[in-house]
Amino acid sequence: MSSYDLIVLGSGPGGYVAAIRGAQLGLKVAIVERENLGGICLNWGCIPTKALLRSSEIFHYMNHASDYGLKAEAISADIAAIVKRSRGVASKLNQGVTHLMKKNKITVHTGQGKLLGGGKLSVVNDGKTEELSAKHIIIATGARARDLPKAKADGKRIWTYRHAMTPTELPTKLLVIGSGAIGIEFASFYNDLGVKVTVVEMMDRILPVEDADVSTFMAKALTKQGFDLRISANIQKIEATDAAVTAEIKAKDGTVTTEEFSHVIVAIGIVPNVENIGLEDTGVEPDKRYHIKVDEYCRTNVDGIWAIGDVTAPPWLAHKASHEGVLAAEAIAQALGNTEVHPHPIDAKNIPGCTYCHPQVASVGLTEAKAKEAGHEVKVGNFPFVGNGKAIALGEAEGFIKTVFDAKTGELLGAHMVGAEVTELIQGYTIGKQAELVETDYIQTVFPHPTLSEMMHESVLSAYSRAVHF
Structure with missing residues (x-):
């Protein structure tokens, strides 16, 4: 059995940063990852989506070249090339995290990690099981897109953000369910590429967590760009076939319309990845939304087990996860006798939020x-x-x-x-x-x-x- 001072379960922007900070502080550190180093953010979220949005932004400027005294003719978008560039960006950064693990002498265990209690953790890979132990374990398993019960993602006609990042063809008419940051970013990406986009939001304004003046301004700006925004509306029913998606949309006034779309993106929030990681064997308590409860230093209710990032309370942002990774690693080092570190809790009101639409x-x-x-x-x-x-x-x-x-x-x-x-x-x-x-x-x-x-x-x-x- 391999033993460590710290094991980090998950290698997203919270997990790999926690591992690096722990190593910098002299701890013997391991990281357990079932898929790709860098997690969802680096491989399927923050970074590759910005590569997509950059492509659509350039396409937007090319179509408005005359505004700058320039001429551009016969402009077209190659969705396969756009996706290839985005995946290339993600791959390059994944390689960067791999290098950082080696540089900081962090041991990487590939496979499905499961807490066993008592500071132990198993890793299953290709049918083989390895058992590890650590004085402290950080849970950094992140979250995944929430499914709409009426519209289970199939990857063909009904997409989550992950499917929307690697389309084999451009939608002709796109329905986006949810107008938070993820929904609006993908809506903006596809709209800039010429797709007819409809956004359905059950709240009374788009980007509902933002200031009301921002929501009002953005509603006008996006409508001017050609968006069809349905506010205070909800999806009654969705049916997908090989050729299209039919949706029943209930408007604010109660009117129900049946409309056809080529594709649907479901962007209604996230679900924490707490299943199959052994929480039930540790006594770690989730909150009513199944996110893991932690204190101001990211400690759970069980000694030696910590949690950071999207698996904990909002805001669910990569930079919040990274900062929590540093905070937890420093608190662990302090608990192990390091008197040179002085971790400081994070004030959520000082965490910025960004939406990369246009x-x-x-x-x-x-x-x-x-x-x-x-x-x-x-x-x-x-x-x-x-x-x-x-x-x-x-x-x-x-x-x-x-x-x-x-x-x-x-x-x-x-x-x-x-x-x-x-x-x-x-x-x-x-x-x-x-x-x-x-x-x-x-x-x-x-x-x-x-x-x-x-x-x-x-x-x-x-x-x-x-x-x-x-």
Whole structure:
């Protein structure tokens, strides 16, 4: 039996980062992975989807070449080549994680891992079983797409995100069920490639976790792009054949229509991967949604067992999982006698969220409504992209940046963005929240010109009736 200080079950963005941090701190570390190093995010999620979206973005610009004084004719999309590029990106990064495991002397055990209790774990691969032991085990098994009971994914006509990433042909008419980040990203990808897209959302607005102003703006922007958005609607029935999918859609007013689509993407959330990993043999407690309950340091209720990432509480984001991986590894090292590490719990309000549609969406902290619900008296700033010289020069004058401050203390409570490259800009506010900056810190900061980041400054100024350029 091989023994370790730390075994990480799962090698996604939480698991492999936890393993590396543990190794950096001098622990003897192993990682158990049943499929591909890097997990869903690297192989089938965050990274390859961004490769797809980059292709569709370039295609969008090519079709609008005349807006930039250029000419492009006979433009077409080769879906096989687009998918091949995306898979190549994923493969390259998978190789990168493999290298990092070797560099940090982390032992990789390939196979299905199962907790046995008492610090033991079995790994089954090709019918052979290996038993491992560790002082501490981190569960980082992630999650998978949630099926709609009425629309079980078959990979042919009814897709999850994984099927939608490797189509053999472009849909002709696509139904996307769910308007969260995953649903809207795939809807944007296919719409940019010329597919007629219908989005059905049961909530009263798209991107329902975002600020209401963001949802309203995005609904108008996507409708202008040709999206058919059905809000406060739900799917009554779905039937798939070899040739098409028929869906009964109940509208907000109660009207039910029967419509035909070539394909359907189900994007209604995730299910934690807690089955068949031996939780029942350990006493580890799940919450009512079957996610594993952990404390602020990612400890479960059982000594020596930790959990991170999508298998735990939201937000279910890769960067949250990675940060939790570092946190758990440092807490484990501390528990094993390392006095040089000082792990700090994560404040979920300081975790940014990004949606890579067109235009992009990014946010951190409280929405205006949530801030008021929490009892804050607020000051709100808003600055449009059309007031920024760099945005106009880029031909990207669509969007805005909104900031929400506590009126009494000047604390930045939240920031919400729509527009070009806002997924890169949001970190400026995220650092501010983590550092507990107040409005004067932003007002007195010199922002470079000409940049999109100047809008961040102007939005803060706007909250205090000092905006210069609008």
